[in-house]
Amino acid sequence: MPEPIIAVEGLFKSYNSNGVIVEAVRGLSFSVQEGEVFGLLGPNGAGKTTTVEILEGMRMPDRGTARVCGLDPEKAGSEFKQKIGAVLQSTSLPDKLRVKEALDLFANFYTSRADTESLLKRFQLEEKRNAFYSHLSGGQKQRLALAMALVNNPQVVFLDEPTAGLDPQVRREIYDIIEELRKDKKTVLITTHYIEEAERLCDRVAIVDHGRIIKIGSPRELKHSSAGTTRIEVRLARPLTNGVLSTLEGVADCRDFEGTYVLHSTLPPRTIVALVKQLEAENNELQSLEMFSPSLEDVFIELTGRRLRD
Amino acid sequence: MASNVLANTWTLTKVRVRLAMRNRTFLFFSLFMPLGFLFFFVMVFSKGDSPWTAFILGSILTMTVMGSFWGLSVQLVTFRETGILRRFRLAPVGAGPMLASSILANYILVVPSAAIEILVTKWGLHMQSWGNLWAMFLLITVGSAAFSAFGLIVASVTNTMQETQVINQIIWTAFLFLSGATVPLARFPHWIQGASLFIPATYLATGLQFAATNLATLSEIATDFVALALGLLVAFEISRQLFRWEPEAKVPGRAKLWVLAALVPFVAFGIYENVAGHRLNRIRQDFQLLDTREAPAPPSDVH
Ligand SMILES: Nc1ncnc2c1ncn2[C@@H]1O[C@H](COP(=O)(O)OP(=O)(O)OP(=O)(O)O)[C@@H](O)[C@H]1O
Ligand SMILES: [Mg+2]
Numbered sequence: 001m002p003e004p005i006i007a008v009e010g011l012f013k014s015y016n017s018n019g020v021i022v023e024a025v026r027g028l029s030f031s032v033q034e035g036e037v038f039g040l041l042g043p044n045g046a047g048k049t050t051t052v053e054i055l056e057g058m059r060m061p062d063r064g065t066a067r068v069c070g071l072d073p074e075k076a077g078s079e080f081k082q083k084i085g086a087v088l089q090s091t092s093l094p095d096k097l098r099v100k101e102a103l104d105l106f107a108n109f110y111t112s113r114a115d116t117e118s119l120l121k122r123f124q125l126e127e128k129r130n131a132f133y134s135h136l137s138g139g140q141k142q143r144l145a146l147a148m149a150l151v152n153n154p155q156v157v158f159l160d161e162p163t164a165g166l167d168p169q170v171r172r173e174i175y176d177i178i179e180e181l182r183k184d185k186k187t188v189l190i191t192t193h194y195i196e197e198a199e200r201l202c203d204r205v206a207i208v209d210h211g212r213i214i215k216i217g218s219p220r221e222l223k224h225s226s227a228g229t230t231r232i233e234v235r236l237a238r239p240l241t242n243g244v245l246s247t248l249e250g251v252a253d254c255r256d257f258e259g260t261y262v263l264h265s266t267l268p269p270r271t272i273v274a275l276v277k278q279l280e281a282e283n284n285e286l287q288s289l290e291m292f293s294p295s296l297e298d299v300f301i302e303l304t305g306r307r308l309r310d
Numbered sequence: 311m312a313s314n315v316l317a318n319t320w321t322l323t324k325v326r327v328r329l330a331m332r333n334r335t336f337l338f339f340s341l342f343m344p345l346g347f348l349f350f351f352v353m354v355f356s357k358g359d360s361p362w363t364a365f366i367l368g369s370i371l372t373m374t375v376m377g378s379f380w381g382l383s384v385q386l387v388t389f390r391e392t393g394i395l396r397r398f399r400l401a402p403v404g405a406g407p408m409l410a411s412s413i414l415a416n417y418i419l420v421v422p423s424a425a426i427e428i429l430v431t432k433w434g435l436h437m438q439s440w441g442n443l444w445a446m447f448l449l450i451t452v453g454s455a456a457f458s459a460f461g462l463i464v465a466s467v468t469n470t471m472q473e474t475q476v477i478n479q480i481i482w483t484a485f486l487f488l489s490g491a492t493v494p495l496a497r498f499p500h501w502i503q504g505a506s507l508f509i510p511a512t513y514l515a516t517g518l519q520f521a522a523t524n525l526a527t528l529s530e531i532a533t534d535f536v537a538l539a540l541g542l543l544v545a546f547e548i549s550r551q552l553f554r555w556e557p558e559a560k561v562p563g564r565a566k567l568w569v570l571a572a573l574v575p576f577v578a579f580g581i582y583e584n585v586a587g588h589r590l591n592r593i594r595q596d597f598q599l600l601d602t603r604e605a606p607a608p609p610s611d612v613h
Pocket of ligand 2: 049089160161
């Protein structure tokens with residue numbers, strides 16, 4: 001295997017927030033090959049941003065090593081910055097900066113410069129080229145952020161929750177853009193807490209929780225680890241007695257997430273029949289029932305006992 | 311490497327000038343408000359072509375130049391708090407170009423404001439002579455850069471916008487009222503005059519007032535110029551050392567001590583000038599000269 005373009009080994013980072021020590025990253029290791037789209041999938045506070053920002057040279061790890069493009073981000077010299085591009089999770093631009101100006105301004109800092117006109121076109125910002133940053137919609141701001149991440153033709157692109165808070169349609173537009181990056185053979189490190197995003201975009205995904213990687217592999221591989229089970233989510237009129245559901249036929253595991261019962265079943269049709277019978281016997285009623293084929297969500301629930309979504 | 315620093319500084323400077331021109335608050339405070347004060351003071355304190363008109367011009371120029379201090383501190387804190395700075399941090403831009411470009415952009419904007427004030431006073435308010443334009447130009451140049459750098463230090467040692475505003479308010483009040491920019495220094499009790507020599511603003515205010523009234527030669531403003539230039543260099547380097555890109559990065563306690571270092575040049579000049587006494591004598595003499603040159607009512611005698 002060739003030398004990975006991103007290599008992280010035993011990374012630790014804690015914050016001191018008003019005297020309370022928060023261990024954000026606790027021994028993270030992974031590597032990414034050139035041209036790979038790699039995802040860090042995890043719930044809020046998992047340590048995704050901390051990890052990515054260490055790789056961008058924006059934060060210093062307490063322990064461990066990180067190498068990006070063969071360089072140490074910690075030194076974060078100009079040479080390093082020339083090679084990477086990024087969308088930060090929390091950032092902004094001056095209100096009265098125009099879209100085209102922002103692209104040109106940032107392009108100016110680099111030795112390798114992408115054509116900002118074609119970036120405008122590619123990110124559908126041509127109409128907005130003269131708009132002030134403060135007048136852009138959330139989706140437009142995010143597209144501009146993506147375009148800005150590419151002004152220097154970077155070798156590695158870091159995208160920290162590039163679709164957070166956007167509506168589904170805008171999110172899909174951004175997926176298309178990331179698909180294009182993949183076609184261009186760019187190395188992309190993306191963080192997300194959207195399952196679909198990780199499944200759809202990533203060659204490999206690391207599931208992160210509490211600052212640790214709990215599973216790593218291609219979306220397929222990960223789903224295979226919970227293969228053979230179907231997720232059934234039910235809401236009931238009244239709560240059920242504890243543990244009844246896990247005794248139903250075919251149920252491999254059952255958890256209660258604030259009134260939604262999530263069952264994993266190896267024999268979905270039988271489980272559903274058994275469920276209905278059980279409810280009739282208890283004089284309870286079904287409010288809703290949904291079935292899902294195996295996804296990363298199931299992997300996450302299996303591994304952590306929690307759901308990924310809030 | 312060095313050429314990159316210069317190129318980045320210039321790139322940022324151009325964008326900052328453009329942003330400032332789009333900012334109505336900035337235009338109000340840096341252009342319209344000083345002009346308003348100019349008309350008001352000349353109307354109230356000076357009549358016809360009295361030498362006081364030129365003196366007031368000196369004061370207004372001082373305020374315009376000192377405004378850099380307020381503007382740059384607020385701008386830097388805003389940029390830091392809203393996460394704008396951290397976007398620049400990703401790019402190969404250092405703290406030096408970020409800071410230098412804000413000083414340069416501000417200077418580029420102060421010069422036309424000052425020029426307009428001078429022209430308006432000469433043609434609109436019938437100032438007797440042009441004053442010592444070269445001396446004014448030099449003082450405006452070094453003054454705007456120095457006061458910008460002081461603003462950058464305030465931004466570096468405060469953690470929130472609220473803190474910045476409070477500290478600005480305190481310093482601004484001292485600058486405005488103890489420097490002779492509003493009340494002529496010669497009217498103060500002697501001990502305040504002595505104390506004022508420790509305040510950077512005094513060097514700017516007295517320098518500009520006597521340059522405008524044509525009482526100061528280039529060599530006479532040399533000490534003002536040197537004091538401000540030293541202040542600028544020290545303040546710039548300190549603000550570069552204390553520079554923080556991240557909103558959540560807090561100032562370390564020892565940083566506040568660094569601020570004292572920024573005052574060192576002025577403490578040194580203050581002691582020297584108090585001991586030597588030339589400057590205060592000259593200020594008092596020049597002031598009397600103005601008073602007697604022609605005698606419309608000086609400020610405090612007006613009702
Ligand atoms: N500057 C900071 N000071 C103190 N604590 C911090 C800081 N930044 C992050 N943390 C804490 O570290 C933990 C990990 O945060 P991080 O932002 O890396 O998570 P994340 O996976 O990106 O979460 P999200 O999905 O919400 O963006 C959280 O508990 C967070 O509160
Ligand atoms: Mg995050």
